[in-house]
Structure formats: structure tokens, C-alpha cells
Amino acid sequence: MSKFQCSCGHVVMDNTDYLSYKARYIADQDFYDFLDELEESSKDKFASISFKYARDIYQCTHCNNIFIFKGDFIYEFKPVKENSHSLLMSKKMRNGQVF
Template identity: 40%
Template structure:
């Protein structure tokens, strides 16, 4: 499933990971931290068993409706309490560690970053514009300690890479 429509008519996308409006009975933004933490001890079979028992939940950013997918069916729940937005946000709140990705191909570059404090997307950048924006945003997000991973790829070659789990920069 990549997109579906809420009862209010808003389109909800499920086309990437780390969504702030999606959970698997644990916040989607925390799901990969969970997997990283247990990666060394969990076997492939245990992972498949775990995945088999999780259910996906989405929250509409327009009407705050909760949509649960279970056993091939869809169930909608509309919160009765005012201020029930961001129910599926990471337990880390605004300090959730996000990601950044930048790619340059031939004559044009694009960059995307997402954290719970901000997100951005720029395209049609020259190589110098892309590098300047990438390294500036990288330092900013890393200094704020809200960056999980980042990479800069130029014409298929990785120029820079960062992963918080290994604190590795290339």
C-alpha cells in the first residue's frame, strides 16, 4: 500500500520509512531504533514472527482520524478529545533523530531531510549549491543531535556518509 484516502478526503502516503503519522503499535520513528537495538540478538525467524504480529496505524494530519489495518481490513477511529494530533509521533518528540539524503546526477542535484523539528526538499541544484546546503544542514542537524544518518552521492559515488550507530563519517 503506498497511498490511501482518509474518510475526510485527505491522501495518506505510506511510501517511505520514519513517518511521524504511522506506527506499528510502537511509533514508526522508534521502530528502527528498536530493530537496531535488538539486531545483534534477534534471528531472522524471530524478526519475521515479530513483523507478523505488528499492525500498522496511521493518523490523518487533517482530521486526526486513526486508521488501523488489521487482518486485511481497515478500521477508522475519530478521536473525541481535542488536541489528539501527533499521537503516533516518536517517544523522543522533537528530539527524534531523522535523516538526510542528497544526490547529484549529471547536471542537477536534489536534497531531502526530515526530523521532527523540520523537513525540507530542494531540487534542480548545481553541484556547488548542493554541497553547500548538504554540509550546512549536516552540521546543523548533527550539532542539534537530531541526525540518524546522512549521505551525499555524486554521479553514483558516495562522497560523504554518516551513521549515528557507528558514528562513522567518510
């Protein structure tokens, strides 16, 4: 995924790492299978295992809509609250800043 257009017209880009408006999720039904498979494998297989279980989520930085990708389908959701601009930002501190 390199870019797609939100229903508001804004283009959401995915052209670098550490995006504050992108996240991945693993379904609860898959979580322990993911952990079991991860524990049984070597570190160099982490990416292939995570791609097997994880799905991408994006948030439009203009209107805050959420996009969930599942296979060839894109699901778009509009947040109930208007101040939801940082839903996918990291909880960890990076370079002295809270994301």
C-alpha cells in the first residue's frame, strides 16, 4: 500500500516507517496462535509471521476517519468524537516526545 484516498478527498500516504496515523492489529481469536508461532520460530521470521496475522489500520489526518484493510477490501469508519486525531499514535516516548 503506497497511498489511497479518503472519502473527504485527502490522500493518505504510506511511504515511510513510524507513521503516527498507521497501526496494525491482530484479532483476539488469533492472538495466542500468533504468540505460539512467534515463540517457536526465530527472530528472522517475525515479519512473515506478523504479516500472516496482522491487518493494517490507517487514520486520515484531515478528517480522522479510520480505515481497516482486510484482504482486497477497505472498511472506512467515521469517529464519533471530533478530537480523535491521535487514535493510532504510539503510547511510548520516542526522542523525548510522547506520541
